[in-house]
Amino acid sequence: MSAFDDLLAFQRQTEALSSVAERLGWDQETVMPRGATEQRAEEMAAMEEVLHERRTDPRLGEWLAAAEPQTEVEARIVELIARDFTRTSRVPARLASELAKTTSLAQGIWAEARAKEAPEEFLPVLDQVLMLKREQAAALADGGDLYDALLEDYEPDTTAAEIGALFDTMRPRLVALREDILGAEDQPQALTGHFPQETQIRLARACATVFGYDWSRGRIDLAVHPFSSGRWQDSRITTRVVEPEPFNCLYSTIHEVGHSSYEQGIDDDYALTPLGRGVSMGVHESQSRIYENQIGRGRAFTGWLFHRMSDAFDGLNIADPEAFYATVNRVTPGYIRTESDEVQYNLHIMLRFDLERDLVAGRLGADDLVEAWNARFLKDFGVTVDRPANGALQDVHWSVGLFGYFPTYALGNVYAGCLNAAMRDAVPDLDEALARGDAAPGVEWLRENLQRHGGLMPPRRLIEDATGATVSPAPLLDYLEEKFAGIYGL
Amino acid sequence: MSAFDDLLAFQRQTEALSSVAERLGWDQETVMPRGATEQRAEEMAAMEEVLHERRTDPRLGEWLAAAEPQTEVEARIVELIARDFTRTSRVPARLASELAKTTSLAQGIWAEARAKEAPEEFLPVLDQVLMLKREQAAALADGGDLYDALLEDYEPDTTAAEIGALFDTMRPRLVALREDILGAEDQPQALTGHFPQETQIRLARACATVFGYDWSRGRIDLAVHPFSSGRWQDSRITTRVVEPEPFNCLYSTIHEVGHSSYEQGIDDDYALTPLGRGVSMGVHESQSRIYENQIGRGRAFTGWLFHRMSDAFDGLNIADPEAFYATVNRVTPGYIRTESDEVQYNLHIMLRFDLERDLVAGRLGADDLVEAWNARFLKDFGVTVDRPANGALQDVHWSVGLFGYFPTYALGNVYAGCLNAAMRDAVPDLDEALARGDAAPGVEWLRENLQRHGGLMPPRRLIEDATGATVSPAPLLDYLEEKFAGIYGL
Structure with a gap:
C-alpha cells in the first residue's frame, strides 16, 4: 500500500x-x-x-x-x-467545542427572540457567537482576511472582495428592475383556491420525476423546512405543504430536486472521496436555482404545469397558460428573503453580505445590527421594516455561526445565469420538451457538463469549463430584464 | 476524573x-x-x-x-x-472480519438455496461458517465449552447443560399436549374474510396503545420482517401485513411492542450505560411473549379484540368471543417455527438447540444436517418434512452464524410463564381491565418488577427477584395445559 x-x-x-x-x-x-x-x-x-x-x-x-x-x-x-x-x-478543540455549545444555545435564543419580537434578547448571544467566530476566523486565516477564511468553508477559491465587486455591478440593475416592475400598470393575478395537501404532494412527486429525480437513490418526505440530504446512492429531499400556496410545495420540491440531482449525478467513481460531493455551496445553489427558476419558472414548463394543476385541482382562478406564467413569476413587495422572487432575492443577499462582512470585521457591533439592517433595507427596497421578525431576526444563519454562507446563494444565481445561457445555446429544443413535461434534455446537459464532475475542479473553473465563458453576472441580469420586461410590459 | x-x-x-x-x-x-x-x-x-x-x-x-x-x-x-x-x-481482528464476510455471503446463498429447495448449494458455506464459529468459540471459551461460549452473547450466566436439562423436562409434556390437541374432536374454526391493509394497521396501532407503547419515544413502520430496534428515547418497531391473515399483523405488533416497551421501560438513569438495554435475549423474549401470548392471547383481551375486529371489518365469520378465543389459539400441524402456536413453538426450538449443539461440537456435520433435521422432526412432530424450505432451510439464523441464539426463544417462554404466574397473583383484576382494552395494570407490574432494571441483574436473578420464585418450566407448562384443555375440551 x-x-x-x-x-x-x-x-x-x-x-x-x-x-x-x-x-x-x-x-x-x-x-x-x-x-x-x-x-x-x-x-x-x-x-x-x-x-x-x-x-x-x-x-x-x-x-x-x-x-x-x-x-x-x-x-x-x-x-x-x-x-x-x-x-x-x-482550530483548537476548545474553540470548536465552545462554538458548538454557544451556537446551539444561540439558535434556541434566536427562535424565541424572533417569536417575541425581542432582538435585545438575542443580540448579546450573537455578540458571543461573533467573538468566537472572529477567533475561529483568525485561526483559519493565518494572517489573511477574516471573512475570506470563513467564506472558504462554503465557497472555496474566491474572496469577499471579488464577490463584493460582482455584487456592486448587479445592485443598480436589480434595484432599477425592481422599481420598474412594482411601478408597472398591469400586475399579474394571485393564485387562490383550495389545494388539498395530498394533491400537492402528488404533483410535487410528478415534478420531481419530470426533473429526472432518481427515485431508486432518493425519497421525498415532509419536514418543517425543505432540505436535501445525503449523496451518492442515497440523496433524499424533504418538502412542506402550505395549503393555500401550492407553489410553495411545488417549487421547494423542484429546488431540492436540483440539489439532490447534483449529488445523484456525480460520477460513481468519485463516491466516498472528497470529489464525491457538490464542490461548493454556490455551485450547489446554481443547480437548485436553474431547476427552480430558469427551467421551472420558464414559460414552457409553467405551460405544462398549468394544465396539470388545472386537472388536479378541478380548475384554477387563472385563465390561461400565459396568465399562469405571469402568476408564477409575480413580484410583490415583501420583507422575507425566503419568500422573495428571482428579482428581489439577490438584493436580500447583498444586504446580508455587506452587514456580515462588517460584523466579522468588527466595524458593526451586534448592538447596532437592527438599526443598520433597517437603514439598508429602506435604501434598497424603499420600505421601512415594520418589525424585527421581518428584519434582522428573520434568518437562522447568524445564530448558528454561518457567516460567509449568504453570498453563496447569490453566487449560485449568477452561476445559474451563466449555465442557462450556455444550456439554451446547446439545447435549442429544450422548451419544446419542457412544454411536454420533459426536462431531460436540460438535465442531461447539466449532468454531462457540470454535475458528474463533483469536486474535480474549483467552482469557477467548473462553471467556465461547462459554459465556455468567463463567469459574469451579465447572463443572469440580461435574462431577468428580458423575462420581466415581457411579463410586466416594461 | x-x-x-x-x-x-x-x-x-x-x-x-x-x-x-x-x-x-x-x-x-x-x-x-x-x-x-x-x-x-x-x-x-x-x-x-x-x-x-x-x-x-x-x-x-x-x-x-x-x-x-x-x-x-x-x-x-x-x-x-x-x-x-x-x-x-x-477474537482476533482477522477472524472477526472473516466471519463478517463469510456470513454475509452465506446469508445470500442460504436465501437462494431456500428458494430453489437446494440444500446442497448452502451446506458447503454453512460448513465454512461452522469452522469459523468453532474457531471463534474456542477463542472465547478459553478452555471451556464451545457452545457455552457462543451462548454467552445472547444469554449470559447460563449453560447449555442447564438449558438442556430444562428442555428435557418440558419435551414430554409438550409432545403429549400437542398430540391430545391435534386428536381432539372439536377443532376451532379458522378466521376467513377480507381484511384491508389500512384497517389492519389502524388496529395494530390501537393494540400498541392498549399495551402502553410510548409513541413519543417510538414509531411503527412496515417492513418485510417485524422487528424492534433501538433503546431509551427511540425504540421503534416494524410490522407487516399479510392481508388474508390479520392475526399476523396484530400479534407481530403486540410481540414487538413487548420488546420495545422493555427498552422504553428501563430506568432513564441507566441510559447510555450497559445497564440501559435489555439484559439478555431470553428476558427480552419473555417480554414480547407475555405481551403476545399470556396477555394478548388470553380470553379477556381476545374478547375485547373480537369486538374491535368485528367493528373494523364489518363482521367476522366467527360467532362470538368464546369461539374467537379458540380461533386465536388454534393449533394446527405445520413445519414452520415462525407460524407455530404457543404449544408447538418450544418443540421447534428444542429441535434446533440439539442440532446446533451437535453442529458446534462437530458431532454433526453440515452434510448430514438435512437428514438429522428430518429424523428429529418426524420424532417430535410425527410428520415427514416435505421439502427443505419447510425443514433445515427455513431459518436464517445459522447462515449468519447465530449459534446459541435459538434456545433463548424457549427460555423467554419459560420466563414468561414464571412472570405470568406472579403477575396474575399480584394483579388479580388484570382480566377485568383487559376486557375493557386496558393492559396497563399488567404492563405496570412488568415495568415495576422487571423492565425498569435493565441490565442491573443477571437474567435468572432478575426473573427470580420479580417473581419471588425459582425459575422453572412448571408455570408455563401448567398454564399451557390448563388453557388448551379448556379450549379443546381435553
Missing part, C-alpha cells in the same frame, strides 16, 4: 461516517420520535467527536506529506483532503 | 455510536432507497470498525483495572464493560 492508498482508504471511511451523521440529521427532521431529542444530541455529539478525531488524525499529515498522486484526479483528492486537514487542525 | 468516570464517559460514547449503527439498520429495512445497498454496506462497515476499535481500546483495560466502583450499580457497569472487553479482545 502506498501512502496515497492508505490516505484514500482512511478517507473513504471518514466519508462514510460523515454520510451516517448526515443521515441522522435527516432522521431527526423527518421520522424521529419527538421524545428522542436528548438521545439524538448524544448520538450526534459522539459522531462529531469521531469525525473530528479522524479529520485531525496525525497520520493524515504523514500520508499527505508522503502521497505521490499519479493523476489529475488523485492530485485533486490529495489537495482537498489537505485543505480540510489544515483547516480542521488550525 | 476517576478511572471509573473516564471509563463511563468513554462507554457513553460507545453506546451512543452503537445506537447510531442500530438506527442505520432500521433505516435500511424501512425507508432506505433500494439503490443504496452498496453505500449502506460501506457505512455499516465503517461504523463497525469504529465500534470494534473502541471495544478493544487498550485504555479500557487500564480504566477497568483502576476503576473503584462505589455502588452496586457502578460495580455492575464495570462488570458488564469488562465482560464485553474480554470477549471482544479474545
Whole structure:
C-alpha cells in the first residue's frame, strides 16, 4: 500500500461516517420520535467527536506529506483532503467545542427572540457567537482576511472582495428592475383556491420525476423546512405543504430536486472521496436555482404545469397558460428573503453580505445590527421594516455561526445565469420538451457538463469549463430584464 | 476524573455510536432507497470498525483495572464493560472480519438455496461458517465449552447443560399436549374474510396503545420482517401485513411492542450505560411473549379484540368471543417455527438447540444436517418434512452464524410463564381491565418488577427477584395445559 492508498482508504471511511451523521440529521427532521431529542444530541455529539478525531488524525499529515498522486484526479483528492486537514487542525478543540455549545444555545435564543419580537434578547448571544467566530476566523486565516477564511468553508477559491465587486455591478440593475416592475400598470393575478395537501404532494412527486429525480437513490418526505440530504446512492429531499400556496410545495420540491440531482449525478467513481460531493455551496445553489427558476419558472414548463394543476385541482382562478406564467413569476413587495422572487432575492443577499462582512470585521457591533439592517433595507427596497421578525431576526444563519454562507446563494444565481445561457445555446429544443413535461434534455446537459464532475475542479473553473465563458453576472441580469420586461410590459 | 468516570464517559460514547449503527439498520429495512445497498454496506462497515476499535481500546483495560466502583450499580457497569472487553479482545481482528464476510455471503446463498429447495448449494458455506464459529468459540471459551461460549452473547450466566436439562423436562409434556390437541374432536374454526391493509394497521396501532407503547419515544413502520430496534428515547418497531391473515399483523405488533416497551421501560438513569438495554435475549423474549401470548392471547383481551375486529371489518365469520378465543389459539400441524402456536413453538426450538449443539461440537456435520433435521422432526412432530424450505432451510439464523441464539426463544417462554404466574397473583383484576382494552395494570407490574432494571441483574436473578420464585418450566407448562384443555375440551 502506498501512502496515497492508505490516505484514500482512511478517507473513504471518514466519508462514510460523515454520510451516517448526515443521515441522522435527516432522521431527526423527518421520522424521529419527538421524545428522542436528548438521545439524538448524544448520538450526534459522539459522531462529531469521531469525525473530528479522524479529520485531525496525525497520520493524515504523514500520508499527505508522503502521497505521490499519479493523476489529475488523485492530485485533486490529495489537495482537498489537505485543505480540510489544515483547516480542521488550525482550530483548537476548545474553540470548536465552545462554538458548538454557544451556537446551539444561540439558535434556541434566536427562535424565541424572533417569536417575541425581542432582538435585545438575542443580540448579546450573537455578540458571543461573533467573538468566537472572529477567533475561529483568525485561526483559519493565518494572517489573511477574516471573512475570506470563513467564506472558504462554503465557497472555496474566491474572496469577499471579488464577490463584493460582482455584487456592486448587479445592485443598480436589480434595484432599477425592481422599481420598474412594482411601478408597472398591469400586475399579474394571485393564485387562490383550495389545494388539498395530498394533491400537492402528488404533483410535487410528478415534478420531481419530470426533473429526472432518481427515485431508486432518493425519497421525498415532509419536514418543517425543505432540505436535501445525503449523496451518492442515497440523496433524499424533504418538502412542506402550505395549503393555500401550492407553489410553495411545488417549487421547494423542484429546488431540492436540483440539489439532490447534483449529488445523484456525480460520477460513481468519485463516491466516498472528497470529489464525491457538490464542490461548493454556490455551485450547489446554481443547480437548485436553474431547476427552480430558469427551467421551472420558464414559460414552457409553467405551460405544462398549468394544465396539470388545472386537472388536479378541478380548475384554477387563472385563465390561461400565459396568465399562469405571469402568476408564477409575480413580484410583490415583501420583507422575507425566503419568500422573495428571482428579482428581489439577490438584493436580500447583498444586504446580508455587506452587514456580515462588517460584523466579522468588527466595524458593526451586534448592538447596532437592527438599526443598520433597517437603514439598508429602506435604501434598497424603499420600505421601512415594520418589525424585527421581518428584519434582522428573520434568518437562522447568524445564530448558528454561518457567516460567509449568504453570498453563496447569490453566487449560485449568477452561476445559474451563466449555465442557462450556455444550456439554451446547446439545447435549442429544450422548451419544446419542457412544454411536454420533459426536462431531460436540460438535465442531461447539466449532468454531462457540470454535475458528474463533483469536486474535480474549483467552482469557477467548473462553471467556465461547462459554459465556455468567463463567469459574469451579465447572463443572469440580461435574462431577468428580458423575462420581466415581457411579463410586466416594461 | 476517576478511572471509573473516564471509563463511563468513554462507554457513553460507545453506546451512543452503537445506537447510531442500530438506527442505520432500521433505516435500511424501512425507508432506505433500494439503490443504496452498496453505500449502506460501506457505512455499516465503517461504523463497525469504529465500534470494534473502541471495544478493544487498550485504555479500557487500564480504566477497568483502576476503576473503584462505589455502588452496586457502578460495580455492575464495570462488570458488564469488562465482560464485553474480554470477549471482544479474545477474537482476533482477522477472524472477526472473516466471519463478517463469510456470513454475509452465506446469508445470500442460504436465501437462494431456500428458494430453489437446494440444500446442497448452502451446506458447503454453512460448513465454512461452522469452522469459523468453532474457531471463534474456542477463542472465547478459553478452555471451556464451545457452545457455552457462543451462548454467552445472547444469554449470559447460563449453560447449555442447564438449558438442556430444562428442555428435557418440558419435551414430554409438550409432545403429549400437542398430540391430545391435534386428536381432539372439536377443532376451532379458522378466521376467513377480507381484511384491508389500512384497517389492519389502524388496529395494530390501537393494540400498541392498549399495551402502553410510548409513541413519543417510538414509531411503527412496515417492513418485510417485524422487528424492534433501538433503546431509551427511540425504540421503534416494524410490522407487516399479510392481508388474508390479520392475526399476523396484530400479534407481530403486540410481540414487538413487548420488546420495545422493555427498552422504553428501563430506568432513564441507566441510559447510555450497559445497564440501559435489555439484559439478555431470553428476558427480552419473555417480554414480547407475555405481551403476545399470556396477555394478548388470553380470553379477556381476545374478547375485547373480537369486538374491535368485528367493528373494523364489518363482521367476522366467527360467532362470538368464546369461539374467537379458540380461533386465536388454534393449533394446527405445520413445519414452520415462525407460524407455530404457543404449544408447538418450544418443540421447534428444542429441535434446533440439539442440532446446533451437535453442529458446534462437530458431532454433526453440515452434510448430514438435512437428514438429522428430518429424523428429529418426524420424532417430535410425527410428520415427514416435505421439502427443505419447510425443514433445515427455513431459518436464517445459522447462515449468519447465530449459534446459541435459538434456545433463548424457549427460555423467554419459560420466563414468561414464571412472570405470568406472579403477575396474575399480584394483579388479580388484570382480566377485568383487559376486557375493557386496558393492559396497563399488567404492563405496570412488568415495568415495576422487571423492565425498569435493565441490565442491573443477571437474567435468572432478575426473573427470580420479580417473581419471588425459582425459575422453572412448571408455570408455563401448567398454564399451557390448563388453557388448551379448556379450549379443546381435553
